[in-house]
Amino acid sequence: MLAADTVPGVTTLQNVLGAHVELVLAHTISEATALLTPELDAIVCGIHFDESRMFDLLRLAKAHPAIRRIPFVCYRDLDTDLGATVVEGLDIATKALGAAAFVDTYSLKRMNGVANADADFRDRVMVYARQARTSGDM
Template sequence: MKYRIVVAIRPEDAGLMREVMGDEFDLVMCTSLQEAQAALTPDVDMIACGVHFDDGRMFDLLKYVKADKALRVIPFWGVLRDEGMLSSAITRGIRTAMKTLGANGLFNLSQMRTDDQPDILYRQLRAALLQSLAGSEPRQP
């Protein structure tokens, strides 16, 4: 069984997310808030949402998920790829706001060192995700 992950992302980031996630997961790619909301069903195992998703609607999606009793138990992770454009204070602010609203955390892909062999790093990230998902409590439908 593959874990189902809703990936709410800008269209231009979809290729990178497919590369990062590999084929170990059943990815449901969404590029708009409405698309993501429609994809969110109780059989989703995780949500990965880009900070810049749908012109900055990540927090709208997070609030939507946390307001729904059936969805709020799904782990919600923010994903940032800023290529060093944002200051560490802004990144900290995003992370803090996400945690305050109930997100599990923020993956900053720009901080990952992929110069030499990104496949190894992405494989390690996928292994950590698999371990995390396997260790989480089963959700009740």
């Protein structure tokens, strides 16, 4: 699974997902594109990845015929309240570009606590990863 984000974001992904999947890490768009292979079960990318280039990586992944079947999960984790309208816009935009999901972990943590939010996020990502492994034509 490709984990693309800032250093703190990748640390979060390692803490939340690392015990369950093998993560390959990318902090820049060039690192991430070099790691895009059909063998990935999922791509998880934070909105602040490489100076907010999540949408660029999403477009690149969905434009590549051998990669587009891989579920791309976008997420937000920073402790800043963006407001419901901005979060809804991110959700709509990511899905319009082909993302499997947009997960606002910041809001999940505020509503359900950190442990429950982390488990919910992990469960969502793992569902997409399992689907990718069982369906070669996603």
